[in-house]
Amino acid sequence: MSHPIAASAGPASPAAYRRAGAALATEWIKLRSLRSMLLTPLLGAVAFIGLADGTVRNNAAGWAHLDAAQRAQFDPVDINFNFVTLGILLFGVLGALVATNEYGSGLIRTTLAATPQRGLVLAAKAVLAALVALALAIVIIFTAFFTGQGILSSAHAPHVSLGDPGVLGHLLGTVYYMTAAGLIGLFTGVLVRSAAAAITAMFGLLLVLPVLADRIPQDAVWRHTVPYLPSNLGDEMWHSHARSLPSPGIAVLGLAAWVLVLAAAAAFSLRGRDA
């Protein structure tokens, strides 16, 4: 779908919406033609749904041997979704690769020559990355939920259905967290521009840092910082036992704040630096 914009518009600049449409079309072609963008999400989805089901199966098998106290702690949603701790990496890393692949190949220079409105390029990338992440998250989360609860119910362990209070909220919140992680990865990739640095940053921020921070005793400083790490905000989405934040609404806003701050930094850096 090539619009003859540049040719027909002449010196007058094309209408903003047509330019935005063209930028979206360009970014879409680049996104879908990346080899890693087809296989990696597919393999990732299979791996993480498998991890979720394996976890649920092992927990369901142990249900009959639990004592009363352990049974009281058995939460079918938590057991189903603790794979998100790892699954979130798929989104962060893929988001980062969307940006850094273009720097690695040098294509970014052509892109910015063709569309000097760099903010528009970034916005188009972000919109498409968010849509793809959203679709992938919906597939992973809902498949993991229905298969996982099915395994629990066939093992006669406690299970929930979509209509039970709070369940749909957990699912949608987790989808939101995964989408946000994709955008955090994308903007980090634009900021650091190297695949190695961006991937390392994602593993550090989303996986290792929260584990380390959890081992520090929880004093006042801890309570005002650590719960606001993106992975801990994301935990609020799927984990039924609220950790340290007053409400899940704060976690939703906190994740949005991470995305927006990184978006602003990425836009500033993309406009200010030579590609």
Add this chain to the structure above:
Amino acid sequence: MSAQAGAIRLDSRLRATARSEWIKFRSVRSGPFALVATALIVVVGAWLLGAGNRNSAAASPASQAAFDPVFTVLQGIELAQLFVGALGVITVTGEYSSGLIRGTFVATPQRAQVLAMKALVFAAVAWACCTALSFAAFFLGQSVLSPAKHVGIGDPGVLTAVLGGGLYLTFVGLLGLFIGVLVRRTPAALAALFGLLAVLPIALILFKGTIASQLGEYLPGNAGEQAFHLLPGGAYTLGRWPGLGVLAAYVAAAAVAAFTLIRRRDA
């Protein structure tokens, strides 16, 4: 070099190869960047972890006895290992993606020697930096901990644990380097290395069961990390030297595969 054609002595070629590997290593920007990131994480981490645990004096006698003052302040290594490992990976994959590797192999067709010198130069730099950082983190951490339980460098087992921190990071970097040779693409190699070090341990914990916990014992990170434990503790029980030995075995296996493949494959 005054060597005639075909008569270059092995030691002078190795020296020249080591020098060219050193030039490549130090002239890439990612080297200093990764080492500065490692330094910040290990040292600032020691300060934060020491300060956070300072009030452990109030804890019960049992948890006092189990408190490991060395591992507590060196834990930043768990985050820093990502940067050292990534440096190992891009030392190789960076050369593949820029195409320089073809020039290297034209200049030195003895590919095994190139890889050996590359690993040697990397290991020497990584070991020197990481051991220095491990000591810095130890001394800073103990001074911050000091009202609570803390140890001196002369106490039994402490010196080897601190040296173990530097050795652990060096092995992780070498594992990254050899995985880089095997995979040759930066994102895939990083995913493989970080998967082994950071993802699989958590995946196995989620899976539960005895097989999963036995496997967890022998993952490179879980096993090797015991090198900088002063007291046995935590979920894994191999102990310091067997643990480091398991990590070394992973490095050796990756090295054997890398030396085999680098000679067989087209660059």
